[in-house]
Amino acid sequence: MSFPNEMTGGEAIVRMLLAHEAGPMFGMGGFQLLPFYDAARRLGLQHSLINDERLGAFAADAYAKVTGRVGLCDATLGPGATNLVTGLVEALNAGSPMVVIVGDSHRAHSWKNMTQESRQIEILRPACKELIRIEEIDRIPELIRRAFHVATSGRPGPVVVDVPEDVCHGMTSFSPSDFAADPRHVAAPALRCRPAAGDLARAARMLTEAKRPMMLCGGGVHISGAAATVAAFAEATGIPVAHTMTGKGAVACTSPNNAGLFGRYDRIANTLIAESDCLFVVGCKLGEIATKRYTVPGPAARVIHLDIVAEEFGRTLVPELALWGDVRETISELAGLMQSDAARLADDRAPYIADVAARMEKWRASVQERLTSDETPVHMARMLNELNTLLPANAALIADGGFAAHWGGLLYDTKVPGRGFVPDRGFASIGYGLPGCMGAVLGKRALGDDGPVFGITGDGGFNMTLGELETARRMNLGFTLMVVNNAASGYVKALQHLMYGEGNYQSSDLRDTNYAKIVEGFDCQGIRVEKPGDLAAAIRAGMAERNRPTIIDVVVTRDPAKMLPAVDNRTVQVRKGDRVA
Template sequence: MSTASSASPATLTMSGGAAIARMIRAFGGGPMFGMGGFQVLPLYEAARELGLPHHLIHDERNAVFVADAYAKVSGRVGLADATVGPGATNMLTALAEALNAGSPLVCVVGDTHRDHSWKNMTQESRQVDALRPMCKELIRVESIKRIPELMRRAFAVATTGRPGPVVVDVPEDLMHDTFDFSEADFVVNPAYEAAPALRSRPDGEAVARAADLLANAKQPIVLAGGGVHLSGAAQALTDFARATNIPVAHTLTGKGAIPCVDPLSAGLFGRYDRIANGLIEQSDVVLVVGCKLGEIATKRYTVPAPGKTVIHLDIVAEEFGRTLQPEVMLWGDVKLGLQDLMAALGERAAALKARLRPLAESVPARMAKWREEVSGRLYSEEKPISVARLITEINKVLPEDGILVADGGFAAHWAGLLFDTKRAGRGFVPDRGFASIGYGLPGAIGAALAAPGRPVFSLTGDSGFCMVLGDLETAARLNLDFTVIVVNNAASGYVKALQHLVYGAGKHISADLNEVNFAKVAQAFNCTGIRVEEPGELEGALRQAMATKGPVVIDVIVTRDPAKMLPGVDSRAAVIKKGDRIA
């Protein structure tokens, strides 16, 4: 890849693409996914020579989805690449997911030769203009000698503050040209290998005010979002909750902020909930932790109701006041902020814990009552299979260290409501940054690469799976161990269910699919395929999949009734029959 100059042993002559690859290696970069083209060939050749793990994938959107899931599970920087034009623009949807979810990514894209730009070069577009709003920062390389500097910046921006995707746009001529670099050019700060690279503490006076409010609260509650996981603060939050007896509710991305099986876990809040919305309604002080309080989490901005005292802890100051006006703003890292709150409470924490014992004891009692009320759905023997029964069996089979990836649409909502993490940490990986369907398969690939040895299940709908199933070939080629569970209702289920709710029975259009046997599709890709039509077969199929080497697809035939396709009342719907509720 590089040769030492005879004039100076410290000089390394290499292409721009080789310099990029060398910088990725310097940061300990993990697997990289992309689909090559002339503009990025030097990067690929350097990856080959350096032994960097690089894998062909069938769609650049999927490449970024893989990188996103890898980053969410590992905390390390996810890597993807694309060539000019359609390769670059195919990344847009997945970049938006990573940007909104706070996933640290570095994506290298090739661009046109600068001497010929704007002369209708093949595949030329204003890709920089298209990509810029979909990433945390877009870095355009205009000088080959600056590649190491700008790659250092890419990793630094990706891993600091709220993490996010950084796109490095490299013109063809700079990717192919050579330059005499020095060894010193490739020295990096290892702090930027993973997020959060840097941590900052909230203002001490604000922490003291927040501690006073919590110490005097009659019925406080914590609302935990995905920022808990970005900070690696799940154990810190769990310790805080147990030390104070303050219940914790979570968003879809915040699941696992404390174990779902913990007695203090109030479960999901917002559009769909078990008991959390009721607890929030009765609360007087709300501690929002690493949560943006978006539409779904707030049930279209109605939860919490006005009049609550709100303390908001977040690394992004711009989130303060966007949805609720906080009494106290704690601007800083979630993990450090929770530790500081605990320290500020001091001896008052024990008194608070004793005073809140009745509240704490009410949480598991309410949860048990909820489970009893919905047990008919959780353990349903109906055919086609109830999705609630499917999630119940996943809860039974997936071990404590297991990971459940959830595709967009109702897969994420069903799993967000009913799946139970058994320990603190990121055991649930939904694509709720942008909620695009098609995440299930590439998300499983990324999770399996990030956590080898941990069981990985992925829940996806048949419509979302059809978008990406070509990358079953990728999964088989890499011989990855994971299971994709296809919720097969022969429909774009969420759309069909919403049409049913809003317009009435039978009033749906462009929502039905042909019946597909995805077990046979999996077998055609040299993967294991299992088809399940009976609820009693679910547990055995899931256990068989976990014991099978290589990718497994379980095709589960679920209800075709649009009245039963959603896990509860969608807050946007005007009318819903009371009997259709599970939450």
């Protein structure tokens, strides 16, 4: 296609997205962005209509999490723009690189009660890493380049590009050279840095001298693409690794170095943390759940904290040593500094690693009855155990907020280092499961990975989003979403049970619904599982269907006393009189 003498602002935006090898993109158009949509059609930008802008942001976020590439979505002005807020905050808190195009009112008509007009810039600005408003058509290439630069640098995040109607519809001349893109900013992290040499040397000494060092890994490991590097370092130097929900896969969960989830829902990690003489916190913000509401680690702990965002140091605890840098590059540098001692350290710490593995096996034995439970309704632990048994190493498990993430974080075992477990813990919003699966499928396609995508959501989360099955079916996306059907807003009901006792529930019950039948109306495969013995066949059927969604409606316990994977420590604090949010 020949280069036009003049083009609309909308076409210039599309050309800049294509220059950054961007796509797929989700959105719902309006008049303000019509030239953008027309150019997307003519120039071949992979764009799909979404039914809810929030879910388009979630799908773009999951795509970014799985690939490291920039996720894309768009919305028209007013309600379209404001519907993005929840998805933007997830990406902002989780460090997901995204560029979001938002239409806005015609500048000559602004603040004259334009239809759907709102103070959307003020609403969106705190929900994103940066908001860029394009005031001149000529600056579109420059400012879209800037959006990709910001989205992929430092801790990645979402950048909103606000485009007034007259800028999108207006015409101007460009030259082909205007649409150059820096290839470093196609994916995150675009730029990497290391801490000061003296700090690295000190960290190496602390880790070498420690008798019981331990790594606490968060989602920053995956943002940096550092899982293989972290796993190799931990194994070479004899250091066990515990992880947050987003950090799962920093080492394989099947590795003898794996100490599992730490914080509110732990296996063995919290005890090991208390026994450790040097904690190496890696790419972890040490938030409420990871620290069991700021009680783990204890006040006497020696902590080295590595993060790409200096503002995280001292937020929840003051480390003895702060390392400001990229995870992959920093761990690689430490591995080099400790190389001469690595073999000795691995030998000296072999009993320590063996003890960690033995404790993990003891924990597994203690929960074996639940993992293999034949009780009806289906036990959540049995469901996760079936996934552990049947899903291959290159599978991705998407976990919705609430139960899905907590049960999955505790019991799902990744088999290789990497981001095989994708929860929405940036904002922990309900409703991520279905759009998250959509984005993950597209992400795996982009990577040339044919591993299956599974998701876990609750019936409440599925109720919010099931209309997006139309989008997934229209796009021929093959994934399996397991709906944990407990006929309740289960997390709330379980907490009400703990706080106020049996029978004292308010606004936490749902109607018992057969979702397997409902999804057949979307031409999706629906399977209802009421007995644990039927789980394996349903999972295999889901993996076999690669061109449309499969929904497995799993009927689990209605007893709120059995819904949580462990006692929630917040209820203990409340009973002691502590103030909680």
